[in-house]
Amino acid sequence: MSLKRRNMLGLYGVSAEEITTVLDTAESLREISARPIKKVPTLRGKTIVHFFYEASTRTRTSFEIAAKRLSADTVSLSASTSSLTKGETLIDTAKNLLAMSPDLIVMRHSQSGAPHLLAKHIPCSIINAGDGAHEHPSQGLLDLLTIRRAKGRLDGLKVSIIGDITHSRVARSDIIGLNTMGSQVTVYGPRTLLPPAVETLGVRVAGSMEEAVQDADVIIMLRVQQERLTDVLFPSLREYAQRFGLGLRHLKAAKPDVVIMHPGPVNRGVELAPEVADGPWSLILDQVANGVAVRMALLYLLIGPETP
Missing domain, CATH: 3.40.50.1370 (Aspartate/ornithine carbamoyltransferase)
Structure with a gap:
């Protein structure tokens, strides 16, 4: 090969x-x-x-x-x-x-x-x-492998990517790879952290956290890449965690067998509640x-x- x-x-x-x-x-x-x-x-x-x-x-x-x-x-x-x-x-x-x-x-x-x-x-x-x-192609590929091993396929899955989409090379590689393999991708995050015309990447943009995780097979959380921020794009990490962080309450809207992923490093209590990061849904160490x-x-x- x-x-x-x-x-x-x-x-x-x-x-x-x-x-x-x-x-x-x-x-x-x-x-x-x-x-x-x-x-x-x-x-x-x-x-x-x-x-x-x-x-x-x-x-x-x-x-x-x-x-x-x-x-x-x-x-x-x-x-x-x-x-x-x-x-x-x-x-x-x-x-x-x-x-x-x-x-x-x-x-x-x-x-x-x-x-x-x-x-x-x-x-x-x-x-x-x-x-x-x-882009970060090897991370995109390992995410695809992790999803395929968990779900047995890639085509037809509903995958939500949540967080700082603008500054995430992982998000771009994931979106490209998932679209190529037939998954349906939804993105969500602060409007200030979504690229202009993000829909042209072949994704759907959710209007709320609840909508983003609705019936999701896979949820990929992203950290805020503060090292790349040149402006203040959201009030505080505390407010970000409240509005865009994934907690146990959000998982009720997802598929019962939903899996949670994160490319790391994880900022616990910001993009992921500790009980989610360490819970049975988490595939972070599998990644x-x-x-x-x-x-x-x-x-x-x-x-x-x-x-x-």
Whole structure:
């Protein structure tokens, strides 16, 4: 199996067939993480550079674990420890890394489109680990896997995404992936945190929390990305929690077997009540576990032994 592409820069333009290939491959690789010795020689001799310009816990650690479980050699860099602090451009930094013959670069950057720019200048494979408020394809894929494992399918599901849609790269990748796979997506949040003409993304906009969760199969909560806010877009976190946070009372309107997801980090008591985050509906830790499998699948499909 392989993907019809050299890079994974976003889910826009990725076909349902390709998404299914990634999810099926991830399913087959999940059992490696349950072995006493969690390692296979699939990517032995391959070199992967993790280049993170923004802070990350789950994504960075997940990619590093994924690479090591496939026996790849890994190098981790951050903006603060690279020559970018000395004035070197992003492209020059990448070209210097390329001179050391990596097979793949996993990149997170605060500027939208940075991985796409890199892909135009260097020939090795690139995975976008989140670029600004644009996309986060591996998170979108792991969310799709988590939903498919919980519900047995993706087509025909009602999925609600609630919170800071404007600044969420996860929301964009989720919306694109869910639409591609046949789910119906509803979004809800403060009007100041919804993109202009958000309906053009192929979603329905709810007018209240109750409407947003009505008959939902899946609810994906998002945190307020205060590090990206340049203006005051809502009065306070306390008021946000009251109007846009998910509590037990809201779940009565959803499907009886509704599941709750969150890309993390969770701000308890703001977007999610603790009893919801820790309740039987929560798949938050399942998302983390599935993230390793999906990232193993991406590495294998992009630079594995069967790729062109």
